[in-house]
Amino acid sequence: MKKIKNPENLEALRQTILSRRDPSIQVARVCCTTGCRAGGALNIIDSFEQELADRDLKDKIEVKKTGCRGFCENGPIIAIESKDVFYNKVRPKDVPDIITETLVHGKPVKRLLYTDLESKKKIRSEKDIPFFRKQVLNVFSKMGKIDPTKIDDYIAEGGYSALVKALTSMTPEEIIETIEASGLRGRGGGGFPAGRKWRSCREAPGIVKYVIANGDEGDPGAFMDRSLMEGDPHSIIEGMIIGGYAIGANQGFIYVRDEYPIAVEHLTLAIDQARSYGFLGKNIMSTGFDLDIEINRGAGAFVCGESTALMNSLEGKVGEPRAKYIHTVKSGLWERPSNLNNVETWANVPLIIDQGAERYAETGTRTSKGTKIFSLVGKVRNTGLVEVPMGITLREIIYDIGGGIRKDKQFKAVQTGGPSGGCIPLSKLDMRMDYDSLYEVGSMMGSGGLIVMDENSCMVDVAKYFIGFLMHESCGKCVPCREGLRQMHEILSNICEGRGEDNDIALLEELSHFMIEASLCALGGSAPNPVLSTIRYFRDEYRAHIFDKKCRAGVCRNLFEYYIDEELCNGCTVCRKKCPELAVSGAKKALHVIDPDKCIGCGICYSLCMQEAVRVR
């Protein structure tokens, strides 16, 4: 394959790719990332192939496997841009209709269109769906359009132009200045200015340097990194090559979670393809700059998302962090200068180089520039990935994009920043989403998980959940984290099980402050955040657990009981048949009753009752 050496080569290649495309061919884009695959996207592809072969339409219709459009809950998703239709919740049996109605006759299949939550009207076009209307797709701009396993698709959409521009017309110094001017901050958690990190690493003494992409997305509730790695792997690689050139690194590593096999597959392919065009390897674009990238799989340790632990893991050791009085940009992987950024940060780099720092910095707030991808999940009606400008309000994300709370329940809180973040209450719903505002309310950006909670979520249980999570994930190297988490978990378990005592809240606060001061790494140092933020905003709920022995949300088993509503029960017997403890009695078509002495609170009847007659008190 011909190596790309200058902008003219790239443009010529792009034109060749575009000219090879037959405009008369209809393209159906099927999302094939993990979320839609769970819904059977690969079976849809098979149906398409079969149907197109049977009807001899293979030269008229192309089916493209694309990355994620973020609207995961409504998957599998098919978009046919030439007809301006967007289908959701598609099943393999719908494929013949899509081909006949839409691809051949140009008419939409009504039942597969998105139904507006308010007006109940069918919406044909993607851009009219409220979920997409307020989004600004920059990092996600190619997502859902390109086949992530084909580099030509990426190039056709303007990919690798930033790399060519950077390597042929900019000096490393200029690149770093551009990144600094853009105000790009780390998307993985801390929000450290990326340009400053690059500069420190470039200036650090040493011949061998490394660039590392952190794809160990451990925060539960966040999955934008997976989506990026699966759906647009070249954007990450392009960013890393530009970074490597600016910093002076000749080896790159991408550390991917073990739970993301498709991401590993697509990244591996992408690296091979980039190498074949000469974007990776020796003497890239005749500049004398060498870079190669290797993929490492994680092995299931949350702490490996921490930079020093990740580097230890790359060295083939256990992922224990070390004290960071010497920064990793000076002495990181194999004690050499190493620049680690999150995959989303890397994916922002080509955008900045392409459009220039000024244009990039037009989006966002004074201290937080650009867009951020949030994963909007939990008790919200539209769940999925959303890319929005920094500074958008929480209310806009949850109500305008997310469509509000499911089943019209009451909003209670939103948890941001993963286990190191905090819970934001109703009163802060109009806050702006940027690094500093989130820090002020006692939470953090983290990797961008937004977990929405309603009246059925117990905040003490949420705190216990995160502390339990971190207790299992603590590497055990330093005492404050290892023992502090254990003690906190015990206190919180006591509260949740009805054994809470008067001074438990004060004790939790005291332990928290000690852990923040004394822990070795950020895992322990930020671990008390979920506890402190829930105490700060939901102290009443803690008190109800401790003094009244009541969990009004119906989560903490010893502190509530299930009962069957007399008015709603229609005597269908499902709960009686499925109760593992035989605690439900009642004849067919007659009122059923739960025996509280036998009930173990497993929640099976609650989840099965179609009438929603099983209630909490």
Next chain:
Amino acid sequence: MSFEKVDLILEKYECRHDALISIMQDIQRLERYLPPETLKYVSQRMEVPLSRVYYIATFYKSFSLEPRGRHIIRVCLGTACHLNGAVQNREQIERTLCIRDGETTQDMIFSLETVNCVGTCALAPVTVVDDTYYDAVTPGKVEKILSKYAEESEDIESEKD
């Protein structure tokens, strides 16, 4: 037991010490767990102390030192799944299979594990069996999901007879 396949893996990574985790991952893929004799062999071939091999095997969650079942059930306990009732699902699986988290059924068909997040939070609560993702799982659906795998395994057993 012969170590031919293990040798191939070791050669692929040229016995590099920094590749120890990857080597162990590949070995685990062969047998679904890390047999002690294999670990001993790896330690000798790579000239790495056995203690370091075990340090890694016990530190990282994805490694298992116990034999695991034919089908591995992974219940996601990420935040979104937790809020939507993943714990109740896990308990229902435990009740149905009479095993606890981390254990394997006596007939070696199922192993039950929990994971912190599989990254499909929009579909919560999620349970993964082998490579198949089940979305919006409720305790009521558990039996149906598992019965499919149990029947398959019965078929395989009867074919053997």
